[in-house]
Amino acid sequence: MLNYKIEDATKKLSIARSLNKYNAPFKIVGEYKLIDNGIIPEATVHIEAFDQIIHEASNGNGPVDALANVLRKALVPLFPEIKNVRLVDYQAKIMDAHRGTSTDVEVRIIFTDGEELWEVYAMSENINFASFRALADGFEYMILKKRDDIL
Numbered sequence: 001m002l003n004y005k006i007e008d009a010t011k012k013l014s015i016a017r018s019l020n021k022y023n024a025p026f027k028i029v030g031e032y033k034l035i036d037n038g039i040i041p042e043a044t045v046h047i048e049a050f051d052q053i054i055h056e057a058s059n060g061n062g063p064v065d066a067l068a069n070v071l072r073k074a075l076v077p078l079f080p081e082i083k084n085v086r087l088v089d090y091q092a093k094i095m096d097a098h099r100g101t102s103t104d105v106e107v108r109i110i111f112t113d114g115e116e117l118w119e120v121y122a123m124s125e126n127i128n129f130a131s132f133r134a135l136a137d138g139f140e141y142m143i144l145k146k147r148d149d150i151l
Contacts, residue, residue, distance in 0.1 A: 009141035041066040081146040
């Protein structure tokens with residue numbers, strides 16, 4: 001039987017972020033933008049790291065792919081240690097069936113860099129925002145882990 005250890009990156013990030021010495025490797029400036037015409041979604045983001053602001057845009061096969069691509073495009077030049085990071089599983093679950101489409105959605109993503117597996121999760125009434133938050137956390141976790149920062 002195949003058994004793989006999947007790190008709970010959201011829990012580790014939450015604990016690390018509670019410490020006074022925590023220093024995030026990058027910051028999302030403002031909000032992401034997502035234009036999804038149902039054919040070729042496009043995402044844009046502003047990232048602040050190393051005292052510079054990077055603005056990137058990218059397309060994808062769907063909204064989550066566009067969001068992952070724009071984060072990767074902005075972050076990999078600054079953090080080459082995450083160039084092999086990729087999503088291997090994505091799940092979205094509604095939290096209150098009585099509220100229907102207006103309910104909170106929990107998004108869970110499992111990532112790998114080919115060596116390790118880690119899971120992140122985020123919740124929002126907006127599935128795209130929950131996806132974006134989880135994607136950003138997945139990249140942040142591996143940047144910190146590769147740099148032996150706190151985690």
